[in-house]
Amino acid sequence: MDYFLTEEQEMIVDIARQITDEKIIPNRAELDEKDEFPREILKSMGQADLFAIPIPEEYGGFGGGCLDIVLALEQLGRGCIGVATAFAASALGIYPIIIAGSDEMKKKYLTPVAAGEKFAAFGLTEANAGSDASGIQTTAVLDGDEWLLNGTKQWITNGGEAQIYTVIAITDRSKGARGASIFVVEEGDPGFSCGPKEKKMGIRASSTTELIFKDCRIPKDRLVGRKGTGFITVMKTLDSSRPGIAALGLGIGQACVDEAATYAKQRVQFGKPIIAFQAVQHLLADMAIQLEASRALVYSSAKHIDAHPKDMSKVSSMCKVMATDMAMKVSTDAVQVMGGYGYMREYPVEKMMRDAKILQIYEGTNQVQRNVVGQELNKEYSRK
Amino acid sequence: MKIIVCIKQVPDAKDVRLDPETNTLAREGVQSIMNPYDQHALEEAVRLKEQLGGEVTVLSMGPPQAEEVLRQAISCGADRGVLISDRAFAGADTWATSYTLAKAVNKIGDFDLILCGKQAIDGDTAQVGPGLAIQLEIPFITCIQKVREADEKHLVMERMMDDGYDVVSVQYPVLLTVVKDLNEPRVPSLKGKMKSKKAKIEMLTAADVGADAACIGLAGSPTQVVDVFPPPPRGERAILTGNIDEQVEQLVAKLATYL
Numbered sequence: 209m210d211y212f213l214t215e216e217q218e219m220i221v222d223i224a225r226q227i228t229d230e231k232i233i234p235n236r237a238e239l240d241e242k243d244e245f246p247r248e249i250l251k252s253m254g255q256a257d258l259f260a261i262p263i264p265e266e267y268g269g270f271g272g273g274c275l276d277i278v279l280a281l282e283q284l285g286r287g288c289i290g291v292a293t294a295f296a297a298s299a300l301g302i303y304p305i306i307i308a309g310s311d312e313m314k315k316k317y318l319t320p321v322a323a324g325e326k327f328a329a330f331g332l333t334e335a336n337a338g339s340d341a342s343g344i345q346t347t348a349v350l351d352g353d354e355w356l357l358n359g360t361k362q363w364i365t366n367g368g369e370a371q372i373y374t375v376i377a378i379t380d381r382s383k384g385a386r387g388a389s390i391f392v393v394e395e396g397d398p399g400f401s402c403g404p405k406e407k408k409m410g411i412r413a414s415s416t417t418e419l420i421f422k423d424c425r426i427p428k429d430r431l432v433g434r435k436g437t438g439f440i441t442v443m444k445t446l447d448s449s450r451p452g453i454a455a456l457g458l459g460i461g462q463a464c465v466d467e468a469a470t471y472a473k474q475r476v477q478f479g480k481p482i483i484a485f486q487a488v489q490h491l492l493a494d495m496a497i498q499l500e501a502s503r504a505l506v507y508s509s510a511k512h513i514d515a516h517p518k519d520m521s522k523v524s525s526m527c528k529v530m531a532t533d534m535a536m537k538v539s540t541d542a543v544q545v546m547g548g549y550g551y552m553r554e555y556p557v558e559k560m561m562r563d564a565k566i567l568q569i570y571e572g573t574n575q576v577q578r579n580v581v582g583q584e585l586n587k588e589y590s591r592k
Numbered sequence: 593m594k595i596i597v598c599i600k601q602v603p604d605a606k607d608v609r610l611d612p613e614t615n616t617l618a619r620e621g622v623q624s625i626m627n628p629y630d631q632h633a634l635e636e637a638v639r640l641k642e643q644l645g646g647e648v649t650v651l652s653m654g655p656p657q658a659e660e661v662l663r664q665a666i667s668c669g670a671d672r673g674v675l676i677s678d679r680a681f682a683g684a685d686t687w688a689t690s691y692t693l694a695k696a697v698n699k700i701g702d703f704d705l706i707l708c709g710k711q712a713i714d715g716d717t718a719q720v721g722p723g724l725a726i727q728l729e730i731p732f733i734t735c736i737q738k739v740r741e742a743d744e745k746h747l748v749m750e751r752m753m754d755d756g757y758d759v760v761s762v763q764y765p766v767l768l769t770v771v772k773d774l775n776e777p778r779v780p781s782l783k784g785k786m787k788s789k790k791a792k793i794e795m796l797t798a799a800d801v802g803a804d805a806a807c808i809g810l811a812g813s814p815t816q817v818v819d820v821f822p823p824p825p826r827g828e829r830a831i832l833t834g835n836i837d838e839q840v841e842q843l844v845a846k847l848a849t850y851l
Contacts, residue, residue, distance in 0.1 A: 216786070226779045256781045
């Protein structure tokens with residue numbers, strides 16, 4: 209379907225498609241098998257200016273919006289969402305700086321990311337603070353001209369690989385939601401280390417580690433925005449980033465339809481290619497219908513979000529749920545269409561099905577997303 | 593550093609057919625791409641520019657639509673695109689092409705280094721790079737597989753040989769032809785693509801470069817293609833199966849039919 213993209217958006221799609229076809233697809237199985245971080249691929253993404261997409265032009269970026277990053281992530285996700293997650297997590301890591309950082313901070317941290325020289329990570333989750341972000345234990349205390357950070361972040365994407373980390377810590381527990389703040393921690397800061405790489409079911413090309421702060425000292429000016437505005441910035445960050453996760457779902461969905469339909473044309477049983485059987489056709493048709501419906505919602509949500517509307521949270525949650533549930537369903541069905549071959553590691557859909565699962569979990573579980581949509585509906589209809 | 597990269601637009605090798613009437617390459621409806629070897633030449637030129645500073649000019653001889661590959665080169669880091677295009681160039685062999693490119697290079701002006709792909713995947717002659725160097729009266733080194741050192745004065749490189757490689761040190765000006773082992777070409781960048789859209793491609797005709805009409809196109813070509821034909825089909829082949837004794841038996845029976 210034609211979504212009437214602008215000329216610039218077509219360029220983003222072309223570049224991301226070329227990286228996906230030439231650099232990601234030929235290497236994805238090996239990266240998955242070896243749990244290997246795709247440093248070379250990220251370097252070529254940097255060279256192609258993909259990291260510059262969400263960064264404002266005054267800091268060397270492209271000044272792109274939500275739809276621009278969605279288009280890039282959809283293509284990358286078609287190749288491997290492990291690789292694409294490393295890319296997406298860097299964008300997530302810099303959003304708090306884009307949203308709330310000072311001009312000086314933006315210059316210092318956004319410029320090298322736009323140039324593809326450094327990338328970022330976002331540290332929110334902890335052992336006791338997943339869906340419930342109010343359970344955060346990590347603290348930051350001002351000590352003279354320095355902040356003293358203590359605590360441990362868990363399951364942080366790009367841990368040990370990123371150079372720039374945005375980290376949420378409690379600065380005043382008595383103030384509840386207004387007691388959290390965001391800090392920039394750099395690789396090599398005293399008292400900061402990363403744990404060993406976690407062993408995961410899917411997205412194995414991405415790196416996931418703990419971030420450990422033991423009397424970690426950072427300069428006073430590493431506070432992002434004002435003290436106590438951490439949660440608000442986190443919420444705004446996630447509202448902007450969730451359509452990107454939805455886009456990864458679109459990428460997997462498209463790859464699964466492509467793989468399953470191609471296989472069904474070639475595979476002959478009972479004297480016919482299996483695509484000639486209605487049972488298989490219906491599976492493929494449902495996959496294609498759900499994919500296209502999700503794409504329409506994700507693209508229009510992303511465009512809507514670019515206008516910074518009041519109902520941003522609701523729309524962003526809606527598209528995340530739809531596209532990622534679709535990715536799980538469509539990847540499972542792609543394995544079904546391909547039967548025993550689909551279950552084997554020689555074919556890519558087995559990995560896609562393992563990878564798809566994380567999309568329903570990270571950046572807010574799909575249950576939490578439904579809560580957001582439900583609560584917004586509750587609010588809307590209370591006013592009527 | 594002033595670097596010129598010669599680039600040819602060629603039909604995509606995945607899609608090559610011969611026109612049965614004329615026995616020439618059928619170009620209608622065939623996707624055109626930048627000659628793959630030239631992509632490696634361009635990548636090395638852009639890397640040298642990033643390392644040493646300077647300017648990369650891409651030069652192509654071809655029909656007006658060859659402008660596309662020059663824009664593609666700009667999106668990958670080239671600064672300036674020059675297309676030499678004239679109906680009078682049609683049918684040029686490698687000598688006439690080398691002559692014409694040399695005229696265009698002289699028109700472009702100063703250069704330190706010229707990079708070419710080892711050969712184009714359509715003609716497969718590997719003669720135009722060296723031919724251009726001869727016309728320009730500069731040294732050339734073919735089949736570069738690695739640049740070891742580069743500075744403003746000289747280059748140290750590896751030249752691919754049948755067994756192993758030679759290490760060659762050379763001063764500018766020089767023309768190099770490159771093989772695919774040299775590097776991995778980059779994907780165009782977003783900023784490069786936007787620049788390439790707006791870039792003005794300089795168009796040169798035979799008259800613009802002062803080419804002698806007797807040295808260009810089919811008329812100026814010392815070689816003429818008399819005939820092009822597909823290789824004869826290979827003979828019948830069969831794979832024998834079974835254990836060794838059975839296979840030997842089958843083979844002997846088969847050979848006996850030829851007696």
